Amino acid sequence: MTLPVALSGSDVIGQAKTGTGKTLGFGLPLLERVTVPADVEAGRAKPEQLTDAPQALVVVPTRELCQQVTNDLLTAGKVRNVRVLAIYGGRAYEPQVEALKKGVDVIVGTPGRLLDLAGQKKLDLKHIRALVLDEADEMLDLGFLPDVEKIMNMLPPRRQTMLFSATMPGAVIGLARRYMSQPTHIRASEPDDVGKTVANTAQYVYRAHNMDKPELVARILQADGRGLAMVFCRTKRTAADLADQLAQRGFASGAVHGDLGQGAREQALRAFRNGKVDVLVCTDVAARGIDVEGVTHVINYQSPEEEKTYLHRIGRTGRAGAKGIAITLVDWDDIPRWQLINKALELKFNDPPETYSTSPHLFEELSIPVGTKGVLPRSERTRAGLGAEEVEDLGETGGRGGPRGRGGRSGHSSGPAAAAAAPPVERERPARTPRS
Template sequence: MTLPVALSGSDVIGQAKTGTGKTLGFGLPLLEKVVVPADIEAGRATPEDLTEAPQALIVVPTRELCTQVTNDLLQAGKVRNVRVLAIYGGRSYEPQVEALKKGVDIIVGTPGRLLDLAGQKKLDLSKVKALVLDEADEMLDLGFLPDVEKIIKLLPVKRQTMLFSATMPGAVISLARRYMSQPTHISATSPDDVGATVANITQHVFRAHSMDKPELVSRILQAEGHGLVMVFCRTKRTAADIADQLTRRGFAAGAVHGDLGQGAREQALRAFRNGKVDVLVCTDVAARGIDVEGVTHVINYQSPEDEKTYLHRIGRTGRAGNKGTAVTLVDWDDIPRWKLINKALDLSFDDPPETYSTSPHLYEALGIPAGTKGILPRSERTRAGLGAEEVEDLGETGGRGRRGAPKAAETVVEERPKRTRAPRRRTRGGTEADAPVDSAPAPVAAAADAATEVTAAASEADGEGPRRPRRRRRTRPAVTEATATGEAGSAKPAESATGEAAEAGAAPRRRRRTRAPKSEGTSAEG
């Protein structure tokens, strides 16, 4: 339905369910529109029409979708030798700049890297004849809209604009008309495919507890007739954790989420396509447009945010006429969110049944063999695993992107600097010898000051240097005892402790003697 309208040069808004071939719906008209040397040889164009600048631009929301669309167009345009280049972040600039210098016919890119290269004057968009926004509802969302508007300002005013997506809300269509000229809205549906979801997808919704979900997923992964399985999570941390748990249980699992480097993300997706990994745990970055042959099951480990996300998630299976199974695990906290999704899509799962990993109806609904446990038997561990797929060195940029990159072969160990300060001297009481007098306990601080002066005077009289720590320690218990008790008999240890101070004629001796009579008088009156 799209090809004749798009080939005529009219603007198009294309809407169709997942897995119906939207990529070639806009890809084939672009491949026919660009001018290549073969057209000049055949007389369909003049040499003036040939240019090294891009003639068509396709803007996509995710890096994974960017590489997939590029590969599809390269395969479809192989006969005409059309040059298609993928431009996206997470990898080095140099190869992309070199390819632009050699000449490109069609560019597929993400908004951020496109604006970077255009700002550096490395990307010339003045010769673009056609613009395509794939997953247009996502591209015209508030997060992408400022970047998309900046890109549109760099394009010629006279051009063809096409928008394609499986979900196209009315607000997005009204917003898109600002950038289009009399667009034709094409909504392609099959007569026997009624409803928002694809009829070939069998849907199951269960109410499951979060602590039982890993065990439940492990048993679903062993259902009869299963092939490749995609497990969707809402957060990056959950995706990484579930991938690790499934790997420990014996499954060949990989992960795709935003905290991984681009090399690790492409490694996991490549291993999944090649069959070395049969379980791909991912966030919603892989929910749109990703087409992998052989995906039989999609598991929503966590409930999606809205009905659009649900449609795109389960649309990774049941593609191109094949059948698939979608299982959604709804936690108790997510029941209100799920009810809104169920009502918006007019589904029949308003009250999901409470389900655990041992529930009989789970085994019956999904065809799980009786006696299946949460650990994959060793006899069934036939996949090569994620390690069998090499990580490509993409020259990743930024600190966060290096998290998934391979580690260096050698680790540099820095030597610790040698200690130059002498070790601290400690006394029997545990106090440092070099510590100031103020560091003494509060009850004895004043008495310690006086005793220190007396001890220093006595030591100098004997011709020796001051030995403050030892003398101070010997006087503390006596002073503390005399000061704390205030009794008459406690004055004698204080007098004996300061006997040497009396011979030296120190002032603190008279203070000690005046305290004792007061204590006796007080105790006598008492």
């Protein structure tokens, strides 16, 4: 639905459920708008239209999404040899600056690093013909808005602007119209697919006790037919702790959250995509746009903040027509918050049943074999684990300790634990002169 409108050069606000292919909805028109040497050879463009400055810009909220969109666009633009570059923080500047000097056609980036390079005059935005805000409601949120506005002020006024997201509150659309000229608002959905959530994702909501949740999750992860699973936590600390606990229980788990260095974040996501790790514990940084094949279960370890977050989180499964299962564990304190989400999305889980790791209905509904315990049997520990995936050296910026964020959180002895094991060194103290 968006292709003919976007190809004609009109401004577009595109909205469709998670996992329905929005990336190519804006990606293909972008790749068509860009002039590359292949077009000159085919006689579709004049040689003077060629430029080494970027001609299209995609702005995304997270680094992981930035990488993913870049890879999708590279694949789609392979035949015409379109040069696509990812620009995001947490890795060295030099390779990005080098690539810009050589020339690029499409840039995919996060706001911070884009502004950095544009401010240093390394990134020229004067030739941009098309701008896309992916996950637009997040990009126009209070946190990103000032940066996005600065970027927009650097672009030529005559350009095509496109916004895409699964959730588009009215306020965002109102705000967007300030930056767009006569946009077409396209909402795509299946005629029989009513409701805000994706129809082929089965949803379960349980009222669970905080102390019992790790045990609950460990049992859910042994359900029949489980492929890859994503577990969402609200805080970085909870995510780090849960990933450690699951690893101790024998699961091949990795973590993605803001306290990890960029190398460790990318290592965990790569291991998850390659199947070396089958449980990814993450904060909401991975809730938007991340597309991994074979995710059968999404577990909300803690109730999400709002209904938008819930839609994006559970949208990591049931993508591109596949079936998925979404399980939400709601704490006693979080019941009022959950009821607001339930009402906003018109779901039928206003009073979630009280559930423990031993509750029979849990085993029945999620087809967990009876007698399953909270530790993965040794015979089933077949995955290579996080350690099998190399950590790339990205020349990280932002000084968050070693390659694994703070104090090295892998099984290796580094950081504070190793320091504690070394014998203390006696220092000689200089004699103090008494105060006068």
